[in-house]
């Protein structure tokens with residue numbers, strides 16, 4: 153099958169979080185299984201150009217209809233670790249993708265509406281006719297709308313869309329001006345409740361709702377989160393739309409790319425190791441301590457890696473740090489804040505603890521360091537408020553770093569409590585789970601993990617090795633995506 157992925161991220165060239173990992177890992181495994189995949193991305197000024205090989209002009213004369221005129225774009229082709237990517241560069245004073253960052257500007261909705269339009273226009277005029285266009289998150293929610301309302305009549309009538317939602321909280325939207333920009337000139341039609349009308353803000357369109365209504369198949373990234381979004385509050389107002397479209401909605405658990413996330417072959421860590429020579433993990437703990445100036449002693453290291461965002465339970469992340477110190481453990485944090493307030497709060501903590509021999513906070517994005525943390529830590533905390541899938545706990549498992557997670561979303565589908573899991577026998581359990589969003593709940597799970605580390609190291613290591621033996625690769629999820637593609641293709 154020929155599949156085009158359209159997304160705002162693809163690791164390692166553009167990665168702000170898990171979306172980038174998924175777009176790359178999914179594409180790579182699809183190709184392994186014999187499919188052809190192209191990936192279309194914006195050409196950001198701040199991408200990791202060192203991960204692109206053979207960047208060249210692929211299509212120089214792309215004119216993308218926009219408002220009353222059109223914007224000239226150049227499309228660049230290049231290989232990202234062997235995979236075909238196309239980068240769209242608009243030439244206009246809006247400088248849509250020359251902002252020194254991927255997201256976070258007031259006109260983000262317009263920027264990605266433009267990107268969706270440009271991706272379709274490029275496929276249309278360059279004669280790319282995939283069987284499946286796979287769109288991701290709010291940034292590309294308008295693509296299926298334009299495909300079925302406009303491009304279907306321009307020779308793209310047999311393309312089908314699979315739409316994957318990685319985060320319901322960010323839906324994209326705005327006034328009907330956006331419809332004008334993408335030339336969907338019939339406000340009454342598009343603003344109807346069964347099309348793009350936002351479910352709560354009057355006279356607003358909602359990109360993600362558009363994606364749900366117009367795509368042929370819709371999924372989120374774990375079975376449990378699909379249930380939460382449909383029946384709980386985690387759909388952030390889109391629960392009703394999911395109900396209306398329930399026949400085409402489901403959950404497919406993410407995978408991990410084990411060529412990137414595998415301690416047996418990881419170039420960024422101090423010493424390779426696997427479940428059969430787990431004792432070598434200790435060299436990575438030493439390497440991590442040396443790199444981050446932590447004191448060398450017989451203590452566990454607890455880590456947090458992730459965006460510092462309300463979604464991730466930042467209050468509990470901070471609490472985990474304080475509790476770890478109280479229990480004489482060491483704590484390492486690698487995170488980038490998504491708001492100025494959270495950023496300031498963590499810089500303050502960092503300054504306060506700057507000379508502490510048992511703590512290191514690294515505030516920013518550092519892919520290489522993240523590998524060493526997964527390898528060197530003993531435990532990883534993931535106290536999320538909600539978590540569609542979560543990759544950090546799956547990476548931690550592969551690196552024999554025991555996850556301590558809140559039982560929500562994909563965390564429920566991947567981490568099974570050492571003491572209390574009822575569905576898995578003891579030899580299949582792999583972590584610690586708590587349920588409430590308060591500090592005592594987190595402490596009780598951390599306490600159980602720390603007690604095991606302090607009092608029965610053998611049992612702790614056995615648990616870590618059990619986690620390493622889980623297969624959360626892309627192999628099985630890709631089979632599920634291919635089933636979906638087969639079902640919807642023309």
Ligand SMILES: Nc1ncnc2c1ncn2[C@@H]1O[C@H](COP(=O)(O)OP(=O)(O)O[C@H]2O[C@H](CO)[C@@H](O)[C@H](O)[C@H]2O)[C@@H](O)[C@H]1O
Pocket residue numbers: 168169170171173174318319373406457458459486487488516517518519522539540541542543544562
């Ligand atoms: N400061 C930093 N430095 C280096 N690396 C960092 C980093 N902060 C995060 N990362 C890395 O980014 C990825 C984050 O994965 P998550 O699953 O937590 O994604 P996120 O919440 O962004 O994405 C959303 O999409 C993904 C993919 O579908 C879902 O798993 C998830 O639940 C959903 O919220 C991991 O690879 C992690 O190591």
